[in-house]
Amino acid sequence: MTEQHDVIVIGAGHNGLVCAATLAKAGRKVLVLERAAQAGGAARTRAFAPGFSVSSGAHLLTHFPEELISELQLQRHGLRLAARELATVSLQADGRHLITEGPHASGPGLSAEDEQAFARFHADTAAYAAILAGAFGRRPPRLVDNDWHDRFGLLKLGWGIRTLGRDRMREVLRIGLMNIHDLATESFTDARLQSAVAFDAILGTGMGPRAPNTVMSYLYRRTADAFGRRGPALPAGGMGAFSAALAAAASARGVDIRLNAGVRTIRVEDGQATGVVLDTGETLSAATVVSNADPRSTLQGLVGYRELDAGVVRRVEGIRMRGMAAKLHLALDALPSFTGLDAARIGERMVLGSSLHGIEEAMNASKYRQFSPEPVLEFCIPTVHDSSLAPAGKHVLSAVVQYAPVDLDGGWTPTARAAFEAAVMARLESVAPGISALVSASELLVPPDLEQEFGMRGGHWHHGEISVDQLLMMRPIVLHAQYAMPVDGLWLCGAGAHPGGGVMGLAGHNCAREILRGRKGA
Numbered sequence: 134m135t136e137q138h139d140v141i142v143i144g145a146g147h148n149g150l151v152c153a154a155t156l157a158k159a160g161r162k163v164l165v166l167e168r169a170a171q172a173g174g175a176a177r178t179r180a181f182a183p184g185f186s187v188s189s190g191a192h193l194l195t196h197f198p199e200e201l202i203s204e205l206q207l208q209r210h211g212l213r214l215a216a217r218e219l220a221t222v223s224l225q226a227d228g229r230h231l232i233t234e235g236p237h238a239s240g241p242g243l244s245a246e247d248e249q250a251f252a253r254f255h256a257d258t259a260a261y262a263a264i265l266a267g268a269f270g271r272r273p274p275r276l277v278d279n280d281w282h283d284r285f286g287l288l289k290l291g292w293g294i295r296t297l298g299r300d301r302m303r304e305v306l307r308i309g310l311m312n313i314h315d316l317a318t319e320s321f322t323d324a325r326l327q328s329a330v331a332f333d334a335i336l337g338t339g340m341g342p343r344a345p346n347t348v349m350s351y352l353y354r355r356t357a358d359a360f361g362r363r364g365p366a367l368p369a370g371g372m373g374a375f376s377a378a379l380a381a382a383a384s385a386r387g388v389d390i391r392l393n394a395g396v397r398t399i400r401v402e403d404g405q406a407t408g409v410v411l412d413t414g415e416t417l418s419a420a421t422v423v424s425n426a427d428p429r430s431t432l433q434g435l436v437g438y439r440e441l442d443a444g445v446v447r448r449v450e451g452i453r454m455r456g457m458a459a460k461l462h463l464a465l466d467a468l469p470s471f472t473g474l475d476a477a478r479i480g481e482r483m484v485l486g487s488s489l490h491g492i493e494e495a496m497n498a499s500k501y502r503q504f505s506p507e508p509v510l511e512f513c514i515p516t517v518h519d520s521s522l523a524p525a526g527k528h529v530l531s532a533v534v535q536y537a538p539v540d541l542d543g544g545w546t547p548t549a550r551a552a553f554e555a556a557v558m559a560r561l562e563s564v565a566p567g568i569s570a571l572v573s574a575s576e577l578l579v580p581p582d583l584e585q586e587f588g589m590r591g592g593h594w595h596h597g598e599i600s601v602d603q604l605l606m607m608r609p610i611v612l613h614a615q616y617a618m619p620v621d622g623l624w625l626c627g628a629g630a631h632p633g634g635g636v637m638g639l640a641g642h643n644c645a646r647e648i649l650r651g652r653k654g655a
């Protein structure tokens with residue numbers, strides 16, 4: 134088997150699968166090696182209680198481009214969406230919930246001025262995010278030592294900003310590095326609208342609304358519009374079914390996928406990657422090795438720092454990847470009822486974010502390796518749309534909860550876990566009285582569990598924080614941002630590479646295209 138493959142991809146996360154499928158389409162013989170028993174990385178479905186299944190990591194499909202779905206023919210390979218273009222309900226303890234659907238915001242007492250301001254804000258941020266999205270589908274351009282492709286990329290970026298027109302161009306330069314707290318408070322008077330916008334900027338990060346860069350992370354989230362996703366979608370069967378369709382698409386193109394095949398080491402000879410050694414000791418060779426693992430696991434864990442320059446090691450050690458998002462899964466005997474919420478809205482994306490100040494306070498605790506007694510969360514009840522995940526009449530609630538620091542002071546002991554779960558349940562009770570009595574089983578996954586289950590260092594959503602100093606030509610580290618790693622023949626195709634995380638597939642797609650271009654290391 135060893136001699137038959139041109140490329141070995143380490144990891145069958147969604148990016149590894151997209152990369153493999155793209156290489157195979159161009160005629161490369163590709164072998165994917167996955168440590169877990171299931172493909173998909175942090176986009177998997179699994180049972181957490183008898184009869185109840187859930188998307189155990191990512192739970193909403195927000196960014197994967199429609200174009201890539203067609204290109205990979207995922208529908209032909211089994212992808213079905215149980216729901217699409219979900220609205221977002223920002224839940225309020227007093228029942229005066231705010232609902233956003235694309236450019237429309239509504240809710241009791243929302244002023245016409247704020248409604249219009251939100252529509253304008255939505256249109257403006259969509260235009261700014263579209264420029265970012267354009268850059269997401271290409272390798273990030275080098276500023277020095279660039280070639281025509283990089284220059285074209287830079288030109289396109291500049292041209293994109295130019296075509297915004299004078300007013301928007303000035304505005305994007307003004308707000309680009311601002312914090313979302315300041316932008317939200319200057320844009321809206323309604324506190325619910327301010328915190329709803331702020332929540333989308335901090336989800337999946339370790340930042341609070343007052344952190345510089347959070348307008349950038351908001352725009353990052355808004356790139357979804359440019360990919361044809363005007364609201365989150367739920368794959369039928371959970372995210373694992375989405376990944377299964379990806380794996381089927383890759384297999385149909387001739388990719389070999391081996392599950393339960395953990396890679397212990399990337400073999401390096403004279404500065405060139407030559408293959409891998411599995412946990413079992415088996416050795417496999419290929420001229421090109423691609424890693425879907427995060428950058429630190431790849432370069433420290435699989436390659437070993439002894440193969441790298443001190444400068445590279447310092448930069449890899451400097452990547453900020455402190456996981457802050459936990460998952461809570463609840464098996465429910467019946468649908469809960471949310472005070473003041475129309476029952477027809479119970480299947481939407483829900484956000485329990487508190488005020489701008491409350492979100493900041495929840496983050497503040499994490500700075501000191503604590504969690505706040507009032508965590509903030511995003512959740513959905515996928516079984517409203519997809520009965521395959523629970524027994525008839527029963528339901529599953531899937532929540533992403535912040536801020537749960539990976540390095541909690543004293544560790545995530547059973548007592549700490551119980552206290553955190555109780556804090557989340559208290560928040561849910563505040564908007565859905567009686568929900569606790571419906572819970573027949575629960576599962577809490579804190580960042581160390583996510584690290585263990587998905588192999589992502591620090592349990593970090595993006596394999597490295599999304600902030601200006603870790604984006605574009607700085608991702609994962611300067612001088613190695615075009616997927617080729619500092620070892621010839623070794624490439625990085627996961628969320629730690631440009632453009633970053635979320636189930637988006639572009640890191641894998643761009644990486645494959647760079648390998649096919651035959652640049653350094655191919």
Ligand SMILES: Cc1cc2nc3c(=O)[nH]c(=O)nc-3n(C[C@H](O)[C@H](O)[C@H](O)COP(=O)(O)OP(=O)(O)OC[C@H]3O[C@@H](n4cnc5c(N)ncnc54)[C@H](O)[C@@H]3O)c2cc1C
Pocket residue numbers: 143144145146147148149166167168169172173174175176190191192193194195196394395396397425426427430435458459460533583586587588589592593594595596626627628629633634635636637
């Ligand atoms: C709690 C949480 C909630 C999230 N919610 C959402 C959401 O709702 N929507 C969204 O779009 N995104 C969400 N994300 C982010 C999203 O899940 C990730 O950004 C995405 O999964 C990254 O994909 P990837 O393919 O790059 O890497 P991963 O999904 O991390 O996959 C990497 C794969 O490589 C394998 N691997 C690693 N090392 C080895 C080795 N040595 N040998 C063999 N295999 C190896 C791993 O087992 C894994 O399968 C969430 C993330 C978390 C943690």
